[in-house]
Amino acid sequence: MIELQHLERRYGDAYAVRDLNLKFPEGELTALLGPSGCGKTTTLRMINRLTEPSAGRVLLGGRDTRDLRPEELRRGLGYVIQQIGLFPHLTVAQNVATVPELLGWDRRRTARRVDDLLELVGLDPAVYRAKKPGELSGGQAQRVGVARALAADPPVLLMDEPFGALDPLARDRLQDAFKDIQQRLRKTVVLVTHDIDEALRLGDRIALMHAGTLAQFGTPDDLIHRPASPFVRHFLGEDAVLRQLAGRAAAEFVRPGDPAGLPRIADTLDARSALGVMLREGSDALAVLREGVPLGVLRWDDLRVREAQARKAQA
């Protein structure tokens, strides 16, 4: 879907991005992760040509993006940034409708699309349609930004630290909401972040960058259990396994078993917190309940296997 070939961007003698080769798989979310200044934003902006490459090329659906007109290119690429820049004098509905209106959709179709999208991002259209951006919380404004980027149904979504400006609680909520949306829509998403937890939580794959080059490309499991270099291991940190558990629901690790007499947790609890409950309760197994009904049992060993694998890979 999106392919970077020998992509480079120089500023004077310095390389912001150097000989970057990468294929972003279709329908998946790839987190572009790395320390500050490693070239993530420059890479993203070379995809929609807000920044022109010094060398190399970007292919979109097999076509060199230089052969596409910029408007044509950007229409196929939704773009969400940290300071989303909603138009303050327009209503929420008008903000979301910007692109459909540019495309000349009729009013009925646009209005329907706006309501569908507001619902998708968890904002009741009847309540939010007529509000102005100034009346929204940071999290709500960011949801409107996501809705706006999805308005013309672009196959690709480029996101630059979209949740970065939010407080931790709002960020968690919006990450969860976005994960749900992505599971339904299956867009090809490139998400720039320097937040390891966010990359582990949302990324089907992670492209970890270091000083303008690619340090490793793989699934979160690959990076944690099979780091390609000391840099990767160091960047993810000693507690990478715990971090990964934090991003996964306890329900993922449930196995059949007799829950009678075990401490109980909800299936939506994350696996790291479940580990905490085991330690606190002094129990090596927990009953996992979905809406009050037992699903099965979560065992210490099932969580620990992953930890052991990680240690072995790091040894």
Ligand SMILES: Nc1ncnc2c1ncn2[C@@H]1O[C@H](COP(=O)(O)OP(=O)(O)OP(=O)(O)O)[C@@H](O)[C@H]1O
């Ligand atoms: N317009 C510019 N002029 C000169 N140097 C630039 C310019 N834009 C970026 N750079 C340099 O290129 C490098 C990569 O920048 P980039 O913004 O892509 O990094 P990043 O990984 O997105 O960082 P951050 O997480 O801090 O936003 C940095 O060293 C930066 O100083």
